[in-house]
Amino acid sequence: MASSPLLTKISHPFSSIYPTKFTPFYLATEQSFKFPSTLFNFVKHLSSNDNPTIFHNFNFDSFYANLIDNSSHKINLTQVHAKLLLLGIQQNGFLVSKLVNAAVNFGEISYARKVFDKFPDPDVFLWNAIIRGYSKYNLFASAVEMYSRMQVLWVSPDGYTLPHVLKACGGIPSFRMGQQVHGQIFRLGFEKDVFVQNGVVAFYAKCGKIASAKVVFDRLEIRNVVSWTSMISGYAQNGQPIEALRVFDEMRSTGVMPDWIALVSVIRAHTDVEDLEHGKSIHSCVIKMGLELEPDLLIALTAMYAKCGQVMVARSFFNLVKVPNLILWNAMISGYAKNGYAEEAVKLFRDMIAHNIKTDSITARSAVLACAQVGSFDLARWMDNYISKSEHKDDVFVNSALIDMFAKCGNVDMARMVFNRTLDKDVVVWSSMIVGYGLHACNHSGLVEDGWQLFHCMKDYGIEPRHQHYACLVDLLGRSGYLDQAYDFIMNMPIEPGVSVWGALLSACKIHRHVTLGEYAAERLFSLESYNTGHYVQLSNLYASARMWDRVAKIRVLMRDKGLSKDLGYSLIEINGKLEAFRVGDKSHPRSKEIFEELESLERRLKQAGFVLDRNSSLHDLNEEEMEETLCNHSERLAIAFGLISTAQGTALRITKNLRACINCHSATKLISKLVNREIIVRDANRFHHFKDGVCSCGDYW
Template identity: 70%
Template sequence: MAMYSTMQIAGVSPDSFTFLYVLKACSGLPAFETGWQVQGQIFRHGFHSDVLVQNSLVALYAKCGQIGYARMVFDGLYDRTVVSWTSIISGYAQNGEPSEALRIFSEMRTCNLKPDGIALVSVLRAYTDVEDVEQGKSVHSCVIKMGFEYEPDLLISLTTLYAKCGQVTVARSFFNQMEIPSVILWNAMISGYAKNGFAEEAVGLFREMISKDIRVDSITLSSAILACAQVGSLELARWMDDYVIKSDYRDDVFVKTALIDMYAKSGSVDLARIVFDRTLDKDVVVWSAMIMGYGLHGRGRDAIDLYYAMKQGSICPNDVTFVGLLTACTHSGLVDEGWELFHRMRDYGIEPRHQHYACVVDLLGRAGRLDQAYDFITNMPIEPGVSVWGALLSASKIYRHVTLGELAAEQLFLLDPHNTGHYVQLSNLYASARKWDQVGRVRLLMKEKGLSKDFGYSLIEIKGKLQAFRVGDKSHPKYKEIFKELEELERRLKEAGFVPHAESVLHDLNYEETEETLCNHSERLAIAYGLISTSPGTTLRITKNLRACVNCHAATKLISKLVNREIVVRDANRFHHFKDGFCSCGDYW
């Protein structure tokens, strides 16, 4: 650009090639205003009909995020080449308008123009953004037919498409084809694993990446931290935090936010708070992440205190902030506080969404205010969704309100007919009310629909490794020692006066069968294994895929006192911290 300026001072008139390189330089900066001035010079020098120059203008405006200007130039072209179409398609794809990019691509195909590799990269990116893997596969076929399947940019696009859409095995096959994968490719694969439930694979790939001294970026770290949060290992979380502290991204706000979330989901909201406190420039996302962490652990007062501190710091809360606050109130029994906070949302111009309404229904329902919860639903300004009716069904089960539970289940079966959890909840409601005929009817309905109940399992972290247990599991090499410890625990529980909550079985069984079934629940096995595998006083950390039953919750409280251990259990809804015979949830979950 400096040389072009010198050329103008020297009085040398530019030709079409000059403008091609000047516009390319503007794109490289990028410099929108300079490009706008150059467009005026292009007109003055009579190159407004030159298709190559006009294509460069489209590319410049798209690069500068001025897709409207790019479209005006494109619409003014009389002779549109493949490059013209590719430029505008790429522009829309790069500026967050994938649907428009795909619409223009379809229009291009009607003109009998054969797309080039660059166009296909943009189209694949658009299908990735809208997560349409089937249409992406059709473009993949086109890539193969045109002989572009080994082009690096297309390999990256295909890897990203399949990884984001959950087909991680296919994505990995493309990843493996690259001799020296770029950071973008590593990120696509790690992120794909992390966002589709393959957390351990994501962490493994991240470890492989850093072992090869490949330079990571903030996207790599955020994806790897997300995977660590899903694994739920506190030891792994500490390792990840140590790595970040030594990296160039120790002060990156996105990375810090991910670390807060990771620690909270790994069972230590106090370590999450340490990361929060050492974050200097806290934006609303950082504050909200910490509030969400408190909500997950049922520390409602801490969440509300942080909200007021946030306001004092002149940080305006957003919709996520209020989800965290309402969740914290729900898990702490702070009904009046939660109700007030919900009605403050509009003070900040925030319109409540389904998640907020579901939190309020859950808040009221858990407190036994089922009629108020139902009235709240009937007066919602938006149509109640699955999460709202699900919260009402869950509360109905807790308080054995069969009529409301049936009403909620009826709506859920219409909205989400293939979700096993809804049928199980209704079956459990009938079982708690001793309506065994209705239990049988629901189970028959599940069988007719080909639905089966998810098996419960519990994971326990011992020396950085996770061990899994199912109900009555005897597959572990140390199962004899585990069951011996379990028997000893049951003996001590009985001596302490513990009586099993027979309703937790939710089957029509006699008392002896009931007692045996309850004693063999997966978290009890995990606790027994933890006790024989760790030294006295060590905290046991357990993750359960389902909601903790009333019986195991009560038993674990007493076990924590009997063995003098802290036992941290993460169930499907939240964290429970058991210590000295008490739980952090205050028996309110």
């Protein structure tokens, strides 16, 4: 320390009088302030008992202020604080406020509070510092609490206090508290303070009172980019993205330049309306302003492209962000999951865990959703295991997603287990369980009764049934052949029956070939969703099952006129943890030759076992050869053949198909399960089929 050239060793002017006591001391020069390490050595020196120091002509405030400004760590601050206490100058409000602010900037909020609490009589600066600290780190309740304590002590808020308090009120959100603050703002005369007024605008917007926000905004004489952004994001947050975009245009026409936060808000609005076209123009605006590497804009862009289905583009932005960020990863994972890239979503989720990035419940929900889409039971079990050990295990959203996942991955018992262990069962948890039973129920009377029972005891738990629950009951009744009861049930529903209810009735009518009731249900469906292909296909299938070919043809024409066509079918099978996809007659697989050999051998064995084609089901316009060709090439057959040649004897095969299983494949699969002595589980677009020993769990109703 003595060797440092930045501190001048000074002999005390009275050293001749008090030679032992006051020599030497060190003077910090202007230049030494620029070198923090030197400064902190100096502080140590000052604190040491061996070197009592004289403070003649010593400017404490600027000296310690510089120390605080040059601090790089909490430990520096504690040194300064200790010194202030030692010197008995902890009442220096200026320095203590500076200390608290510095602590806040380091994220050391509880330390900031400790320093604050040692101060006997905080002035408005010190109150601002601590309230700012709580508000900055989203500890809104504490911020508001400190604000009330400040009021009790009759300290009047200033133009810096109020924006922080307003942020806290909007963050909770506490409309009442914020309104009181607004009243105070009025009484104290801050109506011209643009910082305070922007805070008021944002507060109302956060509370969903967008009209109040607009009133305040409209009264502003000066509007800066923050005022505009508060309104833009206010509309975006309150489900009015179109209005948000309009306000953005208005802002630009008044000549206010957007900054990066404004652009983030506008991108969010485009994300909400999934307007990629205009979103791209904002993207080019970002580039023009040279902001394309701003991490938060990259996050917003990732979210926009991901949600709009451009997952590859989104991923390229994702890759550019170097700092791990929860929101970024969530956006990418949910983008994948939403757009049918379930495996990528799961993979990214695993990467996230591998990278030790903290997940939140939104991450967990998206990941579970993705697992449900993949349909692999092993993966589902892995996911459940992960969740049950994580902090998300009691989240209702996560749990109902898990129930749904297990049901969709073929294990209704596991779904029930999750249901049982969910402590806080809300209406959707119940729905997921009932829907889960519905997926597997079919003709299985035990499960049908379980479903009924659940429906009835919902009310005991004070939960009002919603349309999904009615749909399930219609499904259960209709499937069991009680079509009239199902119809009566619908007519007596206390709520307007929707797509799910009519859809359930229509498919029940198809099973039992009840044409008139089915036509009625279809009519309702067409009026509710006139462009949903599924409804037309269902009705067409109903006609086909009743052999009313002329009407089948009519539907086909109707669909062609509306520009609707069927989805291309595919089947997935998981082998050794790897998913393989097959389309009709797919020869692209590397083991295609073996697959088709297996297929032929199966076909032979089926014929030997007396298998005959059902020629009635909507195939009337194909000739014999075409019919055979089409049927035994169906994607699930390829998946089964591949499964048989690549797994050990006796292994169950789990297959996922995007369309509904056709009647011929269904009966063929039943027989195959018996011939090869394998359990084959097929999840089609509607439900599960557990094929075993020549029968299917659906009892041939699906």
